[in-house]
Amino acid sequence: MGQLSNFTFAFCGAVALSGAAYAQQFSGAATLGYSHSSISNGGGDVNSWTLDAVGDLAFSNNMTLGMVGSFANIDPDGAGDLDAMDLGLDLRYQFTNGARLGAYVDYASLNPSPGGSIDLTSYGVMGGYEADRFNIDLHVGVTDTSPTIAPGLDWVDFGLNVGYDVSDNTRLAGHYIVSNLSVGGGDVNLTSFGIAADHHFGQGWSAYGGLSWFDIDVVNIEMVSASVGVGYDMSQVVNVPVQLSLELARNTVNASGGGFATDMDTIRVGVTMPLGQNTRAIPQNSAAAKIMRPRHNAASTALSMAF
Incomplete structure (x- = not known):
């Protein structure tokens, strides 16, 4: 793990510094969002404020620096707030x-x-292939936890991310990520799988949706999520490059070992601003966006789609 960590940080740091003088173009998007969730079986309500952003900084030396950031204040009824932060390079x-x-x-x-x-701190190496309308990426790495979940824990992540532009207005993408936690001769696998689509109808209207599945194998807990949303580009009516969005989502959690099941129904609204070269973007607070551009471990990916 130490050698992989040293290589990862050295690679990112050295190339970012050497390529800083070759900046060519930037594209990205940021979304300010609010969500309201209702949990079945008397679970109460959850209100969340979120800020999500992504970006790609391309250099003229064929290097690209990808950036993601997510901040959330999660306020469940009858309990203390949760603050969540997720950053990636x-x-x-x-x-x-x-x-x-x-x-x-x-x-x-x-x-x-x-x-x-x-x-959770994840780091590793990645490789892939990109054609005109198709891309595929693989990654392998490790995750460190603080505080330590268990002495001697080894957390290894494997992932696959695939995208295909059906047309200039339609994109399909999906991911498959496995995080293997090994300690004391035992293993636990966390698995995240998802597929999503984004389509632009024209005249400012767009629609997006996704399906995802998260599983913890040893304890037989799974979360199945489905979402659908619609967006409108306000630049069609005013000279403001802002997109408004509304998404409906349902997360169903099943614990087959204990016979437990509950649903969480969520309404999300968002205000999205395309950045740089982008003129339109999928709302970054949507489950579809998190499926299309997942994190590099299964736990962070599942949490990012929950609220």
């Missing part, structure tokens, strides 16, 4: 034949109030 080199190699660093923090924070 990846650095990729694009070869002329379409292949690409890179490295990533992710940091996620969940801070209950009152109580101490739970932090």
